Amino acid sequence: MFGKIKNKSILILMMTVLLLLVCACAKKEEPAEEPTVPDTSETQETETGKVMVVYFSYTGNTKILAEYIAGLCEGDLYEITAADPYTEDDTRYDADTRAYKEQHDPDCRPEIEGQLPDLSGYDTVFLGYPIWHSEAPKICYTFLESVDVSGKRIIPFCTSAESPVGSSALNLEALKPEARWDEGIRLEVEMSKEEIADWLEALNLSE
Numbered sequence: 001m002f003g004k005i006k007n008k009s010i011l012i013l014m015m016t017v018l019l020l021l022v023c024a025c026a027k028k029e030e031p032a033e034e035p036t037v038p039d040t041s042e043t044q045e046t047e048t049g050k051v052m053v054v055y056f057s058y059t060g061n062t063k064i065l066a067e068y069i070a071g072l073c074e075g076d077l078y079e080i081t082a083a084d085p086y087t088e089d090d091t092r093y094d095a096d097t098r099a100y101k102e103q104h105d106p107d108c109r110p111e112i113e114g115q116l117p118d119l120s121g122y123d124t125v126f127l128g129y130p131i132w133h134s135e136a137p138k139i140c141y142t143f144l145e146s147v148d149v150s151g152k153r154i155i156p157f158c159t160s161a162e163s164p165v166g167s168s169a170l171n172l173e174a175l176k177p178e179a180r181w182d183e184g185i186r187l188e189v190e191m192s193k194e195e196i197a198d199w200l201e202a203l204n205l206s207e
């Protein structure tokens, strides 16, 4: 009789252990809990709007930086080209040259070669130029007076041998006060693409 009870107890014990094992395994297979914070990394793209990089460059310094900017912003590029190209004699650094005379003539607006860009689809326009006799080349004035930039954000940048941006950007702004102008900045000609990327990040183009 005691033997029967003992066998029954062992059987119950084994069944209990089996049941516990089954429960433990079943728990392990439960699906992982859903994360409480949804992963939005793929949907948080920065919305910068459409960018156009307009530039004038005579010896190529401003062009390089303009190309970096357009590449980094996935923007479009437009080069302002003079209908009457500047020669070496035109641009010598003295008082008797074409460039000097143009820069000191308030009414001078050198003609632009080819078609002007349609800026209607762009939110932000970078405007790059070299400093010529302390100001933006007059052909940049021609450009601004020929396009509609109302309500657009304009970011002027210049390169130079040593002169600061000075009044050059403010004088451009005076031609189109209906745009939203950033303060002008002088960029070092030897800036790397990474340094330009850091500058662009600080501009908060999404705002």
Ligand SMILES: Cc1cc2nc3c(=O)[nH]c(=O)nc-3n(C[C@H](O)[C@H](O)[C@H](O)COP(=O)(O)O)c2cc1C
Residues within 6 Å of the ligand: 056, 057, 058, 059, 060, 061, 062, 063, 090, 091, 092, 093, 099, 100, 129, 130, 131, 132, 133, 134, 135, 159, 160, 161, 162, 163, 164, 189
């Ligand atoms: C006609 C002319 C005038 C210039 N005037 C100045 C100036 O006033 N101050 C200055 O620092 N650099 C001056 N420079 C130098 C240019 O601003 C500088 O080399 C610039 O980076 C050239 O840009 P780019 O290669 O895009 O044309 C002048 C250059 C030229 C051709």
